[in-house]
Amino acid sequence: MPGFVVLQHDHPQSLHWDFMLEFDNHLFTWSLPLPPCYNHLLPATALPGHRKEYLDYEGPVSKGRGRVARWDRGRFELLIREENLLEVNLCGEKLAGRLRIERATASDDQWRWLLTPR
Template sequence: MRYVLLRHNCPPDYRDGPHWDLMLERDGVLVTWSLLELPAPEEAVAATRLADHRVAYLDYEGPVSGDRGEVSRVAQGELVWSKYSAQEACVRLLSGDLAGELTLTLADDDRWTLAHSPATHSLGG
């Protein structure tokens, strides 16, 4: 399975300003959250759960339908799911700029928190 992080630049009059869309492949769709800021290592950021998106967004860059701006890929790679429930989603990102562990936790209503623990690599043995 794969993931993608898209930068979504919206038109000035659109209800949402520029943000990032984190999309995680699962069961033939992309489970998606909107982020106003990128996660720093070991710091939680706010996330908003969006409707599932089509898997075509894994490879798409360009205009978004309905005059909602355009998206460009910031990061992508492979993932493995550790946990998925209505309150929590945990994945291990195996490759790409975000490699490491991502944990999304439902705070209340549709507000989530996203924590990122980067992968650590050791040299030698």
């Protein structure tokens, strides 16, 4: 199964959590304003794909963009992959359940992130 990671990103502009799903040779990535939790709809901002090295990386981020620390990691099973919707089953050290990530509007980088427990 492919991997996922949640990195707490202490960025100079704001503390946030980067949620990353492994697809092919890169990581689909969203920025969350709060730590992931169950049954709480979170806004998620899509970011450019990240290198797979971030599955295992902790430490400083280049160009003065702060530091990242692993908050959770694990594996996922892909259930639905469409242009505006992803559904996966997460099996992590902290998070386990069904995650739905849905584009908020068809033309921008804003998504909605919702995790329900098993």
